[in-house]
Amino acid sequence: MYYYVKPELPSVAVLKDVRLQTPMRVYSADGELISQFGEKRRIPLSLSDMPPELVQAFLATEDSRFYEHPGIDFVGLARAAVNLALTGNKSQGASTITMQLARNFFLTREKTYIRKIKEVFISWHIEQLLTKDEILELYLNKIELGHRAFGVGAAAQVYYGKDVKDLSLPEIAVLAGLPKAPSTLNPISNPDRAMTRRNVVLGRMLDVGVITQAQYDEAVKAPNTAKYHGAEITLSAHYVAEMVRREMVELFGEDAAYGEGYQVYTTINSKDQRAAQDALITNVLNYDRRHGWRGPAKKLEDWPWDQEKIQHFLKRQESYRPLIPAIVTEVAEQSAKVQVKGQGELTLDWTALNWARPYVDDNRQGPVPEKAEQILASGDFVYVRPNGEGWLLAQIPEVNSALVSLRPEDGAIEALVGGFNFSLSKYNRVTQAKRQVGSNIKPFIYSAALDNGFTLASLVNDAPINQWDRTQGYAWRPKNSPPVYNGPTRLRLGLAQSKNVMSVRLLRAVGIDKVIDRLTDYGFPRDDLPRNESLSLGSASLTPLEVARGFTAIANGGFLVEPYLIDRIEDGYGKLLWMASPKLACGQCEQMLNETPAWPLPDPAQDQEAAMDAAFAQLQQQDDSGHWQGQCPVAAIGVNRLAKRAISAQTAFLVTQAMESTIWGGGSWNHGTGWNGTGWRAARELKRHDIAGKTGTTNESKDAWFSGFMPSLQATAWIGFDDHRRELGGSTRIKAIEDDPIFGKEGGAKSAQPSWNAFMKVALYGQPEKGFAVPPGIVTVRIDRETGKLTRATDYTSRFEFFKAGTEPSSFARDSLANPFDGPLTPSNPDKEEEEIF
Incomplete structure (x- = not known):
């Protein structure tokens, strides 16, 4: 018989190096589980990691003579043969653990004599190849135990x-009873049959002497405590998880990505990620609430319902954190009773309801309600959300948002939220939504101006523009928002107060070609940059991630880094398979390179890679000789990891x-010259001086942005409707929502910045405070606030200003003291009052 089936027998040698199919697990940088991907859940364990009671339970139930037989239990076979002869039923399979292992790895589950014969001979081969402990360990990790759990480690979860080591005796017995029929004997789908089977297992354990009578008596009385537990996610970040899943499939293919047990460690900081999610959700809900109540999600038919029907309906409705489904069961004058999923009956008092002015459109809300019946009716299906110790009436928002945070030194993504809720929309707005950036574009345009003859003290005319366009037949009239004009204004103030007409005049002065070239230096795709003057007001459409990357080049001193999410990949046994090697922003490294003879390139046509290698070699030699001892970051990181420069350190500063x-802001409030920048709310909320930012609002307020940073962290927030035609609108203030003091026309400062502030406050x-380091080549001189020229005054009319060395003003303001220096002044940036000011 053996020689007859031998040609069809597989080689069992593969079991020596078997790779159990395990899911991919995605972690934060600090080790919190973000997600798990794969059809089969498995947690491979060594036999020594399994509690002895668990091992004994499986042996007692499945194969009590496992350590005595050679893979085939002849006593069991004889018993099965007698049973078959007497009854004609194949109810006793007589399969040993080794035979079950053979079937699970190499055969199907069909009940045929030829399969059983093959099973016997494969088992014989396995016993010759592996030790008993190796066979048992493979079996306990391979066995199917229901609900996509394979192996005892996954089943325990x-x-x-x-963890298996924490299981009680009754729970161990439940698991040991599952191999016979995992789909029909599991304690979730069939609790009664599972308890009966559990008691049979306990009886077997008692018969073979594994447990005492007292343990048996106590265990059989234990209730069924099983319920479905998903992967033990400790950090819910679905948009992050989906980005990792896509990248892993692209790298390894679906089968390997989902089954090889890869452990993927991301760059995500769990504290920052939670802060980003909370900040975005709170901001979106606040926006939604101040724009009014759109009515219940649904009016239930055939109302009223009995309690059983209510609970059945609520059980099938999905929650969208922090929104929880509820049904209104009773409405009083200024309160309402609701049945809430998982919470039972709750009362919504007037403070939970009185915000709900009727929504008219995005710019208008109806009158403030006076009674609960103006808002709700019995039989309404609604959502509620926790609010401190109470609850608030809520609704699923129609507006959406995105927030991403990068580490400026290397582009690591520390937090990313692609929308209000992944279940509602899997569209990742951080990476996929190209939206007009509005005034978020201005810092990049100003950087071009600072490299083309302008300084922070240069005056640009903040005055209306009225330009006739012959080709279109109309006049282009870009306006400030609000429409306030200050006349000749310094660049510092123009950017801080986001003066639109100044941005247009700067683009004209620098030239659109130079501006577009500069924007591409920040990594913005040239094809997304319109070749017209609207570019100066942010008509370009970019993703939040692209915008964030651009701002990191300002935050890190001028280097363009590449955003990345995966830090390292390990196999299922913790062996490192891949590690990120990002380009780094390192001014000190660059300075050291510049001091080597081989760098920078004397000839632009010279091979750059060869020159970098030569410079690196020289730095290593200098380091070995003690010249740089302990002070050479380039020698540590390697020249090839130095990020390329987008702008100079001086321009970035x-x-x-x-x-x-x-x-x-700036000026003197005591003397009536004080002024606020558009991002003044960050000063009030964060109360620290090492932060810089920029608001952004597009035409008709269809997109609102806030981007900002401190030396070690950058973040960009966006809010808008997925429907590009819809504007953010505005709202009027009501006392009912005093905890959200924002009202009026929506924009970057009101709609996007609150989430940035809330995120940064936690992060x-x-x-x-670190402060922004002053790079070499920057000087400070005292200037007159009105004219931007030199001054000898030391009162509120003056201030110290930063300049690139050689670009500081050389003439004095008219009312300043006479020039104290000998000889005529030769201005590097002359202020000629008779000439037109841009």
Whole structure:
């Protein structure tokens, strides 16, 4: 018989190096589980990691003579043969654990004599190849135990949410009873049959002496505590998980990505990720609430319902954190009773309801309600959300948002939220939504101006523009928002107060070709940059991730880094398979390179890679000789990991200075010359001076942005409707929502910045202020606030300003003291009052 089936027998040698199919697991940088992908859940364990009671339970139930037989239990076979002869039924399979292992790896489950014969001979081969402990370990990790759980490690998690070492005796007995029929004997689908089977297992354990009578008596009385436990997710970040899944499938293919047990560690900081999610959700709900109540999600038919029907309906409705489904059961004068999924009956008082003015359109809300019946009716299906110790009436928002945070030094993504709720929309707005950036574009345009003859003290005419377009037949009249014009205004103030007409005049002065070239230096795709003057007001459409990347080049001193999400990949046994090697922003490294003879390139046509290798070699030699001892980051990171420069360190610093004024403003409030930047709410909320930012609002307020940073963290927030035709609109203030003091026309400062503020408040908590380092080549001189020229005054009419060395003003303001220097002044940036000011 053996020689007859031998040609069809597989080689069991593969079991020596078997790779159990295990799911891919995605972690944050600090080790919190974000997600798990794969059809089969499995947690491979060594036999020594399994509690002895668990091993004994499976042996007692499945194969009590496992350590005695050679893979085939002849006693069991004889018993099965007698039973077959007497009854004609194949009810006793006489399969040993080794035979079950053979079937699971190499055969099907069909009940035929030829399969059983093959099973016997394969088992014989397995016993010759592996030790008993190796066979048992493979079996306990391979066996199917229901609900997509394979192996005892996964089953313990699925049914009880525990590690195997924490299982109680009754729980162990439940698992040991599953191999016979995992789909019909599991404690979730068939609890009664599972308890009966559990008691049979306990009886077998008692018969073979594994447990005492007292243990048996106590265990059979234990209730069924099993319930379905998904993967033990500790950090819910669905948009992040989906990005990782796509990248892993692209790298390894679906089969390997889902079954090889890869452990993927991301760059996500769990604290920052939670802060980003909370900030975005809160901001979206606040926007939605101040724009009014759109009515219940649904009016239930055939109302009233009995309690059983209510609970059955609620059980089938999905929650969208923090929104929980509810049914209104009773409405009083200024309150309502609701049945809430998982919470039972709750009362919504007037403070939970009185915000619900009727929604008219995105710009208008109806009158403030006076009674609950103006808002709700019995039989309404609605949503509620926790609010401190109470609850608020809520609704699924129609507006959406995105928030992403990058580490400026290397582009690591520390937090990413692609929308209000992944279940509602899997569209990742951080990476997929190209939206007009509005005034978020201005810092990049100002950087071009600072490299083309302008300084932070240069005056640009903040005055209306009225330009006739012959080709279109109309006049283009870009306006400030609000439409306030200050006349000749310094660049610092122009960026901080987001003066539209100044941005247009700067683009004209620099030239559109130079501006577009500069924008591509920040990594913005040239095809997304319109070749007309509307570019100066942010008509370009970019993703939040592209915008965030651009701002990191300002935050890190001028280097263009590449955003990345996966830090490293390990196999199922913790062996490192791949590690990210990002380009780094390192001014010190660049300085050291510049001091080597081989770098920078004397000839642009010279091979750059060869020159970098030569410079690196020289730095290593200098380091070995003690010249750089302990001070050479290039020798540590390698020249090939130095990010390319987008702008100079000096230009990055000057733009940062203007963006700091966006937060803190300027002037003297005591003397009536104080002014706020458009991002003043960040100063009030964060109360720190090492932050810089920029608001952004598009035409008709269809998109609102806020981007900002401190030296070690950058973040960009966007809010808008997925329907590009819809504008964010505006709202009127009502006392009912005083905890959200925003009202009026929506825009970057009101609609997007609150989420940025809330995120940064948590992300920067406990971190000391760092300040922005002043790079070499920057000088400070005292200037007159009105004219931007030199001054000898030391009162509120003056301030110290930063300049690139050689670009500082050389003439004095008219009312300043005489020039104290000898000889005529030769201005590098002359202020000629008789000439037109841009």
